[in-house]
Amino acid sequence: MKFPKELREKKDLGDLAKNKKCSINDCREIAVRSLSENSWKKYVEKAGLKYNTNSRHKIFLCKIHYNQSNKIRKSQEKMFQKKGFLDNSNAVKKGKWDSLRD
Ligand SMILES: [Zn+2]
Numbered sequence: 830m831k832f833p834k835e836l837r838e839k840k841d842l843g844d845l846a847k848n849k850k851c852s853i854n855d856c857r858e859i860a861v862r863s864l865s866e867n868s869w870k871k872y873v874e875k876a877g878l879k880y881n882t883n884s885r886h887k888i889f890l891c892k893i894h895y896n897q898s899n900k901i902r903k904s905q906e907k908m909f910q911k912k913g914f915l916d917n918s919n920a921v922k923k924g925k926w927d928s929l930r931d
Contacts, residue, residue, distance in 0.1 A: 851891035852880040858891030872901040 849860040853873075866886040873880055873888060876897045880888055890898060 849889045851894055852883070852887075852889045853891075853894045854879045854881060856891060856894060858893065860889035861892050862890045862895045864888045864890060864895075869898060869902075872898045872905065875901045875905070 849863065850856075851858045851860045864887065866882070866888050869888050873890075873894075876894075878894060878897065
């Protein structure tokens with residue numbers, strides 16, 4: 830004989846493992862990505878999104894919000910690359926013209 834409470838707890842755990850909700854406030858979508866809060870916090874915030882923190886320091890994102898944050902991440906990485914070029918001013922001019930021709 831099983832107690833109803835036990836059954837309920839089991840069910841809740843199963844739902845948690847399967848259907849993680851997006852961490853962004855007011856978003857009800859199912860998350861497609863589980864990301865480390867440490868490395869993604871800045872991108873999510875730069876994208877203008879507010880997320881709910883959790884005890885595991887993970888940010889869960891649905892497809893849409895992941896794409897938004899990933900766009901920020903990519904543009905930031907580009908900026909860092911450009912910064913690297915700035916140390917060598919000749920290289921940056923050449924690089925600029927090359928990309929304009931494309
Ligand atoms: Zn979302």
